[in-house]
Amino acid sequence: MDLVNSDSQLLHDSPFLKACRREPTDVTPVWLMRQAGRYMAEYREVRSKVTFLELCKNPDLATEVTVTAAERLGVDAAILFADILLILEPLGLDLEFAKGEGPVIHNPIRESADVDRLRRMDDVAPLDYVLQAVRSIRSALRPTTPLIGFAGAPFTLACYAIEGGGSRHYEKAKSFMYRDPGAWNALMTILTDATIVYLNAQAAAGAQALQLFDSWVGTLGPEDYRRFVQPHMRRLFESLDPTTPSIHFGTDTSTLLELQRDCGGQVIGLDWRIELADGWNRLGPGVAVQGNLDPVTLFGPFAEVERQTRRILGQAAGRPGHIFNLGHGIMPQTPVDNVLRLIELVHETSSAHRVK
């Protein structure tokens, strides 16, 4: 019991969780979206033996890739290895990660009746393998390293469910939304309900923070966000365990930031299209921010990574509540050496800022 309490104090005092609460830290905490991913040889080695879905569903392997990445990189938080689309399976959608094609949903939602036939996810039993992974990762991680659980945000999940996979213009999803707002809201409600159950279960299983990935929401203008997304996101954030900080992430959201903030989340994600200082000023004093290096800079040269990283850290200097990250996930061809050097650079540069 004492051990548990002292561990939980160590986590509470970690730079990552302090930054979520906008408390001053000695260094700027940093982690990277998709830090356990294809760019890393250790990951490719594990992945070569199983399919992507098998990896997601095997708590031991998910633990191995999560912990290996966090330790090798020396980042300030680990993120659960999983995929945002796993939650679609228990709802009755037939998900496959086709080789070289990305995710495919074989029975996509195309009309109101398709929404009606979706199952509800009243408890998280069908995703118990994720909770097992959370528990296993938590006990394998150093006691000082927070673990981030996550889920896809309902809009992004709805896009996948309707498009049947990735998309460039989301014409099926948007048309569905415009054509049948009732069915759209029913779908968003089902996805929101499931996500609440799922994320709270992750927090209960041992995640110290929760990230909502609304990766595709930047395809909407502000008015459409307000009409079709905001009520669901607001309910979602209101229903999350209030003791666990949450990160509200999207890309291409420069015109949506205030609306996203008003939904909830202690930390708001910024991508590289907006200057960090501008985005944070617009968001105001009540939230922390996460971001915002363009993942493509990591292809090098490192001098460019350094230039842009120093610029971002300079914009956040003196204002507690910045978690350094990329603006989107690490890309598969990224040189691992640049990633390692980036983590060191963030720690060294931000610690020098603090000393000054």
Add this chain to the structure above:
Amino acid sequence: MDLVNSDSQLLHDSPFLKACRREPTDVTPVWLMRQAGRYMAEYREVRSKVTFLELCKNPDLATEVTVTAAERLGVDAAILFADILLILEPLGLDLEFAKGEGPVIHNPIRESADVDRLRRMDDVAPLDYVLQAVRSIRSALRPTTPLIGFAGAPFTLACYAIEGGGSRHYEKAKSFMYRDPGAWNALMTILTDATIVYLNAQAAAGAQALQLFDSWVGTLGPEDYRRFVQPHMRRLFESLDPTTPSIHFGTDTSTLLELQRDCGGQVIGLDWRIELADGWNRLGPGVAVQGNLDPVTLFGPFAEVERQTRRILGQAAGRPGHIFNLGHGIMPQTPVDNVLRLIELVHETSSAHRVK
């Protein structure tokens, strides 16, 4: 001579050109990017007999599809039928429109030496077929309908030239830019020089306005735009015939608008990710704006098109200098009936605003 002068007066007094000059108009002028395109049966009929490149290079067929679209839709401007990538051929790049794959460049630019081997386009002779089309379209159009010439902006052309086709993350182009800024600037200079010659020749051949398509520039943050794009765009706009209004278009540019405006262009394009009023307020009183309906709304229902169109027109009401358009090109599967009704709706609604 009198006829020519009276024609040129008719054009000068057209709602489209008045709006470019921010003069009041009786109706809000409207045209649609890719208005001569696959969504229209008349276009598909012509296109079924020739390849896409053959259509671009045949002045008679280019005239037919341009004029047919403008007349059938009843829009306030025609736009030359051509492709932004045609200019890459005379520079020495081997361009193909592969079936179902979009544009492919078989000898993409991957290193500095590839830039060195590019040809310069000192005169527009290799693109004479475009100028023939401009003359032919101008003489076939009603004397009241302005003709818009266009070119791709250097950043977007450079992305295609380096990626070798379309891209999602532009990792090759951005890496090139970061790795070898000298070669990047050399490439941008060659593209800018060629574009200046090309656009001024289109104006001389009979185009009343010129649009620069910087379709992919929204992948950059403001600082990268300032470093890698702005000097070239500024020189480009400064070198265009000052008597011909120009339209500076991009998508996903919500954080770049002021920087784009500072490069030049009487009209700045806005996509649907930003509220028209917000974008225009940020741009200030010195420019007109074009936009900004999401092309996906045209999939219907029409009530949604109507709702969003009225909203946009309402935001621009009372402020001369709005050209109604989509935020990006019409999509191939768009129902033509919705397009026809949109044009009528813009004319009717905006004319009612004026009378009020």
